[in-house]
Amino acid sequence: MRPVGLKSYDKYTKKAVFECSVPGTRGHKRIRKVVKVESWDDLEKKLSAFRHSVQHPEQAITLPGDIPTLRAYVATAWESISSRLSDAKRKNQHAQLEQHITPALGNVRIDQVTIAHLEDFVSVMQRKRHDERAYSNATINSCLHLLRKILKHAWRRRVLADYPLREKLPLLPEPIVQNELTVDEREAFLASFHDEAGFRAHFIATALASRAERKHQPPNAQSDYVTYAFERFAWSKPLFILALYTGLRRSDLRLLKWTSIDLHAGVIRLVMRKTKRSVLLPIVPRVRAALETCRGRTVMSEYVLVTPDGRPYAESTIKRYFKTAKALAGITRRFRFHDQRHTFASTLASKGINSFTLRDLLGHTSTRTTERYARPSAEALDAVARALA
Template sequence: MTVRMEKGKWYYQFMIKGQRYHGVCHGATDKKSAEKIETAIKFKSMQQQNGLIPKEEKNVSLNRLKDLYVSYAKNNKKSYKHDNYSLNIILNYFGTNAVVQKITPKRIEDFKQYLKTERNLKNSSINRYLEILSKMFNLGIDNEIIRTNPLQKTAKLREDNHKIRFLTVDEEQRLFKAIEYEHEVTDRHTRKKKIVKPYVFLKPIVITALQTGMRRGEILNLKWSNIDFDYGFIELLDTKSGKARKVPISEVLREVFDSIDKVSEYVFINPKTNKPYLDLKKSFHKVMELANIQNFRFHDLRHTVATRLVEKGIDLIVVQELLGHSNITTTQRYAHPVPERKQQAINILNNYSKK
């Protein structure tokens, strides 16, 4: 038996009846645990060779792994619906009926390049695709229909997590001006002309984002029953972290809620469907163009809230709880001490020494 450490991972390698086996010792933290995992894998491989358990199936389709992933995601991921878009991109690239045993590390590298050049995705977004694809293969291994995962030999791209995009005061003013954009249209039935504001529906949604730091999904799925007007807070139960949290309601936000007709259990309703908005990407992108605001996503409104609070000296623990970050490390990305604050800190120490 042989185990070895390479790039922070433990690998096994052994021979049985002239057949070579090798791979990652998943979950191994040291040599002893890696050897235990290798022993279990070797025992299982011997059983397979002796016909005691099924061998790897031949010509397994990528679509089959996709079905395994969808079943897993529905039971284990809050954001599984968003994964459907990524799954479609993956299957369109490799082919729905692609044989997974023929998807090599080289093809994975080609896929990474496709996402970067053809779809113009950032490294962080590309890594999310790789994570989904890797999970698909691992589920195939767990269900004993395939043996290997080509992504184990594929490195993730380096992510730049230090660039935080947030709205400046000037950009915020331009954003709300663009939301109020109006133009003339002709009614198809009456042939009369009228003035419309196609993006004004975004106004209360954007204000909610800037007054609470809530995630897009939390806003679009917000119900009136989540809002306690007597005590002045929003109670979010179905969150990304899985933990419920309460967000206080500002006077500005209370006015927004008061202006909305309560015609549904949901706060923000698409008048065309009488259901909650499914997505805002197209409309929000158009408003960004009208406002001449570059490289800004709806999620960056959340970054804006965090940045503004930290800049005003709000304690990081408070910001973490308000935004529902599961880890304080996420919140710390917004903490960038300015020279004036550093000087204030030194002055405090200086005053202690004078006593």
């Protein structure tokens, strides 16, 4: 006969789950505990201590168990925790653990982490400096989300009998990023890929300037080397057209295949690499022209957007061309490659496209994420101002 309070026992892992109703709650409130036992006698001893702690909470005895500290749990479970992350995301979160979370909370047992610990962690992070700058609220919030992820990982695998955080995370307010391009900026950005004179001047001021102190004569702005560099830069224009008019992420653009393109039906079908959601995007005239340009090239590849050598663009190459196009377009404010995706969503939102349609076009799992992207454009706000004038 199973002893009172013993919910389950695994003889292979030697873990027992104790559970009892709290006196006076008519069974509506229960307490559960996971402990490791060495023998049946040890199990009975710990079960008796557990029942006593439930019946007499004022005399509660801490049950000996194998609940690890945060540092110890992460050391043993990190591969499982990070198994679904991309390499870049895994590296970023591991750095957050090593630099911020473990030094502050590494010695706390994971079943004893409370909201108070997290509030203290936030205070410490707000005082810390990196290159003489304070950490952003977004960085602090990402650390809190990672902590919650670790605790839930332990709870779902029954290392913890109960999830320890009963209140909302003490998240800090994050400023809304509004880096979308205006219509004029978008046209100037795309026109930069045909600005050979501007490219040569920019090349002199950047790439050639860094070679001025070399012993051999650096190439001048009219050399074949600079002409070759401009041709490769101009070749990449379809990549940025698709970024602005499809809203695809950089990883999806780099590895976009011709099998996802249906020019006859006028749609792009693919599964987002990040969210694993299937999306269906219309091929607008500007995107069709860019795709026809890519198809008419002599380079043969299963990928749509490739270099003149027939290989998908490297991340570093995309960043370099994006930075060059920004400079030639005269965009000096903050504008990231991902903001082309924001521009796509903002443009559609300004045209009255609802959030559910935008969610499906962007491949989001929730409209809450879409709402962060979909904001009225500058032109839409000007129209509102004129209507109210």
